[in-house]
Amino acid sequence: MTLEDFIKNIEAEFEDIVPGKLTPETNFREVFDWNSINALILIAMVKTEYGAAINAEDIQKSKTINDLYETVKSKL
Amino acid sequence: MAIFSIPNVRMAGIAAAVPKTEVSNLDYKWIPVKDREMLVKTVGVEKRRVAEQGTATSDLCVASAEKLIQELGWNKQEIELLVFISQSRDYIIPSTSGIIQDRLGLPHSCVAYDIGLGCSGWVYGISAMASMMYASKIKKGLLLVGDISTLTASYRDKSTYPLFGDAATATAFEYNESAVPIHFNLESDGSGYDAIIIQDGGMRNFISKKSFDQKKYGTGIYRNRLQIALNGIEVFNFALREVVPNVKKLLQDISRTPADFDYFVFHQANLLMNETIRKMMKLEKEKVPYTIRKYGNTSSASIPLTIVSELREQITGGKVNLLTCGFGVGLSWGSVAIEANKVVCPPVIDY
Numbered sequence: 001m002t003l004e005d006f007i008k009n010i011e012a013e014f015e016d017i018v019p020g021k022l023t024p025e026t027n028f029r030e031v032f033d034w035n036s037i038n039a040l041i042l043i044a045m046v047k048t049e050y051g052a053a054i055n056a057e058d059i060q061k062s063k064t065i066n067d068l069y070e071t072v073k074s075k076l
Numbered sequence: 077m078a079i080f081s082i083p084n085v086r087m088a089g090i091a092a093a094v095p096k097t098e099v100s101n102l103d104y105k106w107i108p109v110k111d112r113e114m115l116v117k118t119v120g121v122e123k124r125r126v127a128e129q130g131t132a133t134s135d136l137c138v139a140s141a142e143k144l145i146q147e148l149g150w151n152k153q154e155i156e157l158l159v160f161i162s163q164s165r166d167y168i169i170p171s172t173s174g175i176i177q178d179r180l181g182l183p184h185s186c187v188a189y190d191i192g193l194g195c196s197g198w199v200y201g202i203s204a205m206a207s208m209m210y211a212s213k214i215k216k217g218l219l220l221v222g223d224i225s226t227l228t229a230s231y232r233d234k235s236t237y238p239l240f241g242d243a244a245t246a247t248a249f250e251y252n253e254s255a256v257p258i259h260f261n262l263e264s265d266g267s268g269y270d271a272i273i274i275q276d277g278g279m280r281n282f283i284s285k286k287s288f289d290q291k292k293y294g295t296g297i298y299r300n301r302l303q304i305a306l307n308g309i310e311v312f313n314f315a316l317r318e319v320v321p322n323v324k325k326l327l328q329d330i331s332r333t334p335a336d337f338d339y340f341v342f343h344q345a346n347l348l349m350n351e352t353i354r355k356m357m358k359l360e361k362e363k364v365p366y367t368i369r370k371y372g373n374t375s376s377a378s379i380p381l382t383i384v385s386e387l388r389e390q391i392t393g394g395k396v397n398l399l400t401c402g403f404g405v406g407l408s409w410g411s412v413a414i415e416a417n418k419v420v421c422p423p424v425i426d427y
Contacts, residue, residue: 035111035295036235037118037348040312044352047316056309 001050001076006069013045014038024066046072078262079329082206086255088216089248089420090391091144092384093136093427094125094241094371101238106231107296115238120347124241124372126226131427132166136244137220138179139427144246145180147420150216152181157217158188159204161197161376162244163405164223165190168277176220187214194272195343195404196262197221197376198247199412203260205249219247223375228274230290230299236306239346241372245380248420255415261326262410263318271310272405276301308346315349315403320356323401323411330413334359334399337413339387341400344368344378376402383416385424391416 003024010028011019017031028034039059046054052075054068062068100123102112116122127136137160145152158180160173173188182188187208193200201219209217222244229236276287287301299305319342327333334340340359342350347368354364365386367378374381379400383391390396395417403409 036308037114039309040346040348041118043309043312043316044348048352048355053313053317055313 001073003066003069006072007065009045009049010065013041022065024064026065027063028065028068050076052076079260079326081257081259082210083257084251084253084255085206085209085258086250086252087247087414087416087419088250089144089148090245090380090384091140091422091425092243092245092377092381093139093425094243095127095131096426097126097128098123099126104238107234118348119239120368121239121372122369125243127224127242129227131224133162133164133222133224133244134166134172134176136222136427137176137246139425140244140246141180141218141220143422143425144248144420147422148248153183155182155216155218156186156214157205157208158182158186159191159201159219161191161193161201161221162223163192163194163375164225193406193408194223194375195345196402196406196408196410198379199400199402199410200262202258202412202414203262206258209249209251213251215251217249219249221245221380222377225304225375228302228304230303232298233303234296235308236304239373241374243371243374243377243381245377247380259326259330259413260410261322263322265407268310268314268407271307271314271407274302274304311404312349314407315345316352318409319353319401319403322409323357323399326411326413337397337399338363339396339398340364341379341382341398343402343404344373344382345404346373384421388421388423391419392421394418
């Protein structure tokens with residue numbers, strides 16, 4: 001699992017994001033209108049791409065894309 | 077793990093009824109238009125059938141059962157088992173099964189009882205029917221499964237209101253020594269009992285003035301304690317964690333592979349959730365029918381309703397191997413491998 005791949009996978013799932021716009025430091029809540037459906041999309045992507053399960057608390061604790069990446073990595 | 081097989085019981089017919097009134101989530105004014113479109117696209121519910129207040133789950137069950145009995149040509153005097161499964165019974169007291177037994181004109185020799193389950197209800201119900209019929213040699217039985225969920229969802233709760241639709245079903249079983257066995261894998265985890273819950277109105281939190289106070293639980297989420305609460309993320313994670321291992325364990329135990337099944341019918345929970353499960357199982361799209369777009373999440377009715385709506389021609393015309401899995405409130409989940417061989421199946425009834 002690489003950070004680059006992780007970002008690509010997120011860009012692929014969320015249509016609102018212009019590819020290339022996300023960086024590790026991006027606060028994902030500011031990029032698009034964050035809501036519970038987006039959380040489900042993220043959880044589904046992490047499960048299918050990495051076989052890892054993240055919960056609401058994991059997402060709540062994360063601010064940036066890198067935080068999310070580290071959380072997922074710690075669950076592999 | 078409760079994995080078991082029951083012989084000598086055949087699924088003879090299946091019918092489903094939905095209320096006539098249809099609503100569209102694109103008209104759900106509580107949330108912005110953009111959110112409605114995202115909801116339809118991601119959660120997958122565009123239209124839902126909504127029962128009028130005063131219509132009970134039993135009304136839809138009776139409509140399904142009467143049509144099914146008529147098309148089967150069954151003698152009602154021979155129906156000696158009736159199981160009603162729901163999370164939205166007619167009354168707190170008494171059970172609904174007896175009311176249905178009487179309304180259908182079934183004999184007093186009929187065993188009738190309720191089981192309180194939701195999304196896993198049809199799968200659990202088949203296990204109850206098959207076990208009892210196998211042991212007792214009762215010749216004919218009816219499994220009535222359904223829910224009216226829209227009544228208890230708060231309009232100002234975007235996490236529940238646009239999700240649910242109402243429906244109820246009837247499935248007929250007969251004792252038949254040449255029937256192929258039905259295989260089950262049933263599981264439970266009550267530690268998640270509050271993931272889908274109506275807090276008040278039972279004995280734990282008896283109804284009080286406080287029950288009617290509407291509170292805010294998040295952006296766009298207001299409800300009182302008599303309305304259904306759903307922890308979407310918790311349920312989502314539960315389903316992604318448990319469904320695939322459950323189905324795979326059943327397949328392994330009965331020495332079958334997904335290729336041995338014509339269709340996989342999952343509880344219609346949420347399109348994103350179901351599609352994630354489908355991809356995890358590596359199942360072809362053609363083998364996984366959906367009704368969530370036109371009927372919403374119909375709780376316990378969703379599996380039989382999807383079979384009637386989407387597979388009617390296949391199951392009436394020949395032999396179809398089905399693997400179905402229900403998962404949700406309880407938490408309760410289970411899968412069943414069952415053959416549908418030229419079963420009687422009238423089209424979905426508009427009630």
